[in-house]
Amino acid sequence: MNLTLKIWRQSNSESKGKMVEYPISDVSPDMSFLEMMDFLNGRLINKGEEPVAFDHDCREGICGMCSMFINGEAHGPDRLVTTCQLHMRKFKDGETITIEPFRANAFPVIKDLVVDRSSFDRIQQAGGFVSVNTSGNTQDANSIPIEKYDADRAFDAATCIGCGACVASCKNASAMLFVAAKVSQFSLLPQGKIEATDRVRNMVKQMDEEGFGNCTNTGACEVECPKGISLENIARMNREYISTLFKS
Ligand code: SF4
Numbered sequence: 001m002n003l004t005l006k007i008w009r010q011s012n013s014e015s016k017g018k019m020v021e022y023p024i025s026d027v028s029p030d031m032s033f034l035e036m037m038d039f040l041n042g043r044l045i046n047k048g049e050e051p052v053a054f055d056h057d058c059r060e061g062i063c064g065m066c067s068m069f070i071n072g073e074a075h076g077p078d079r080l081v082t083t084c085q086l087h088m089r090k091f092k093d094g095e096t097i098t099i100e101p102f103r104a105n106a107f108p109v110i111k112d113l114v115v116d117r118s119s120f121d122r123i124q125q126a127g128g129f130v131s132v133n134t135s136g137n138t139q140d141a142n143s144i145p146i147e148k149y150d151a152d153r154a155f156d157a158a159t160c161i162g163c164g165a166c167v168a169s170c171k172n173a174s175a176m177l178f179v180a181a182k183v184s185q186f187s188l189l190p191q192g193k194i195e196a197t198d199r200v201r202n203m204v205k206q207m208d209e210e211g212f213g214n215c216t217n218t219g220a221c222e223v224e225c226p227k228g229i230s231l232e233n234i235a236r237m238n239r240e241y242i243s244t245l246f247k248s
């Protein structure tokens, strides 16, 4: 395949970025998108040019690091896959592909396609956990009966990989789908109910402090989420949050 790549280049968070065009030939349709980026970087390095900085880690759809906006969509044109699972056969020979970082005030660009998503870490630290006594007397989780429906919904919510595609796809740069998934994975389980009030209050407070926008129910987040996290999690989080207003 012969392609033209239009890639966002930006030296650091202070500098002004711009789109730079790179023609690239001999791309295999069987390459993953990140392998194609490696291929491009090899050629840039051979020519003495600066390689394109981009984030990646697992390359198997687990870590959520490969945050790229490809042809106007977070993680590109395929559905329910991350950028690292996207293959070049999804594109046409001769196509021009636009590649940008995830854009949101709460995700400042560090370099080229790499953004700082530590705002997500701070939201998690505000309440995305269950306090467990690990003294050795902890009850085996399997001894606590949980309705199948609740277990399945909690598991679905727990598949959120914290990639940030929901934020990048939202016109308001809202983090509601991410936060709702992290709240739901605990709120549906008995282990998570003990700290439920503080959790939803503190995580929503941190989300607002980080500068994410409000949810206006456009649903773009659900469409672009590589893990299929459902909007029903946002409804659940809203119900939980509203119920805390009647508690001390
Ligand atoms: S809800 Fe989906 S899009 Fe948002 S961070 Fe989680 S996995 Fe990524």
Ligand code: FES
Binding pocket: 055, 056, 057, 058, 059, 060, 061, 062, 063, 064, 065, 066, 082, 083, 084, 085
């Ligand atoms: S590199 Fe880990 S999800 Fe893509």
